[in-house]
Amino acid sequence: MSITSDILRGHTEAIILSHLLEKDSYGYQINKDIMKKTNNRYELKEATLYSAFRRLEQAGSIRTYWGDETTGARRRYYAITDFGRQAYLSYKQEWEEAKEMIDHLLQ
Amino acid sequence: MSITSDILRGHTEAIILSHLLEKDSYGYQINKDIMKKTNNRYELKEATLYSAFRRLEQAGSIRTYWGDETTGARRRYYAITDFGRQAYLSYKQEWEEAKEMIDHLLQ
DNA sequence: TCATATACCTCGTCTGTCAAGGTATGTTTT
DNA sequence: AAAACATACCTTGACAGACGAGGTATATGA
Numbered sequence: 001m002s003i004t005s006d007i008l009r010g011h012t013e014a015i016i017l018s019h020l021l022e023k024d025s026y027g028y029q030i031n032k033d034i035m036k037k038t039n040n041r042y043e044l045k046e047a048t049l050y051s052a053f054r055r056l057e058q059a060g061s062i063r064t065y066w067g068d069e070t071t072g073a074r075r076r077y078y079a080i081t082d083f084g085r086q087a088y089l090s091y092k093q094e095w096e097e098a099k100e101m102i103d104h105l106l107q
Numbered sequence: 108m109s110i111t112s113d114i115l116r117g118h119t120e121a122i123i124l125s126h127l128l129e130k131d132s133y134g135y136q137i138n139k140d141i142m143k144k145t146n147n148r149y150e151l152k153e154a155t156l157y158s159a160f161r162r163l164e165q166a167g168s169i170r171t172y173w174g175d176e177t178t179g180a181r182r183r184y185y186a187i188t189d190f191g192r193q194a195y196l197s198y199k200q201e202w203e204e205a206k207e208m209i210d211h212l213l214q
Numbered sequence: 215t216c217a218t219a220t221a222c223c224t225c226g227t228c229t230g231t232c233a234a235g236g237t238a239t240g241t242t243t244t
Numbered sequence: 245a246a247a248a249c250a251t252a253c254c255t256t257g258a259c260a261g262a263c264g265a266g267g268t269a270t271a272t273g274a
Contacts, residue, residue, distance in 0.1 A: 004201060004205065005117075005262065005263085006116055006117025006229085006230075006262090007117045007118070007201065007202065007205040008205065008208075008209070008262090009113055009116050009117060009230090009261060009262065010112075010113030010114045010116060010261075011114070011209055011212070011213075012261080012262080014213055015209075015212045015213065018212060018213045018214055021214075026221080026222090027221075027222070027223095028220065028221050028222080029221095034212065037211065037212060038208055038211070038212065041204075041208065042208060042212075045262070045263050045264080046222090046223085046263085047223090047224080047225090047262070047263050047264075047265090048261075048262050048263060050222085050223065050224085051261070051262075051263090052261085052262095055261090071270085071271075072220065072221080072270065072271060073219095073220055073221035073222070073269065073270050073271080074221070074222075074269090074270085075220095075221065075222085076221085076222070091213075092213055094111065094114065095114065095209065095213060097148075098111060098114040098115065099206060101115075101145055101148065101149060102115070102118055102122075102202065104144065104145070105118070105122045105125060105141065105144060105145070105149075106118075106121055106122065106125045106198075106199055106202060107125055107128075112230095112231065112232085113231090113260085113261075115231095116230060116231070116261090117230075119230080119231085133252080133253090134252075134253070134254095135251065135252050135253080136252095152231070152232050152233085153232090153253090153254085154231070154232050154233075154234090154254090154255080154256090155230075155231050155232065157253085157254065157255085158230070158231080158232095159230085159231095162230090178239085178240075179239065179240060179251065179252080180238065180239050180240080180251055180252035180253070181238090181239090181252070181253075182251095182252065182253085183252085183253070
């Protein structure tokens, strides 16, 4: 596992929630968006993505529904819930605190 | 496992290296120093600390020696190597990049 | 027809963290 | 004198998130 992966560990759910704040989306699209947003420096692996979706749904942070595409592969959409919005804010604050702490510990 | 633990995951080695930049130290002291530095908001657990020491030594980032205390419990000191100093700088740069990336992904 | 892109998913492995346990020495409190 | 605490080291086994490797299905373009 690369250092980057370990540094990013634990942020997956927050990254997904942040993405869903704007609008509902589906796995494949979220993956592409994140790659684009980071200029291909970070690719959320599919297995990682789907296991995060499962955790988020179980926690009640997102809900899912099937898209009504009449052509192409079916899409499973994800929507953030009110609980998810709160979780996102909580994550974000934790990140701000952790960031400060790590900065301090690394001088 | 708390969210904080997962966010901090992967920083342990860098935190230790940063600490050893100033002066040689030993496990118990490093642990106390980190707690103090973070106002008790973060405690590096002993098992985590010692497994990090093992990885760092195996990688050649630190070397160890026994202290010459004539009283009290013996202390195993750790010293950063030149390779470790490079590793530290590498970590730090990765952290700066990751930080920017996460900030961007969380908006 | 075959490759590629879109779109979903699962299984098993790896690795850092940590709870729980242990050993030993010295000091302070009861 | 005994018990509790602080200092100091260490190991084992389990957990959980990340991910490599594999799978399924639909549509399009060469």
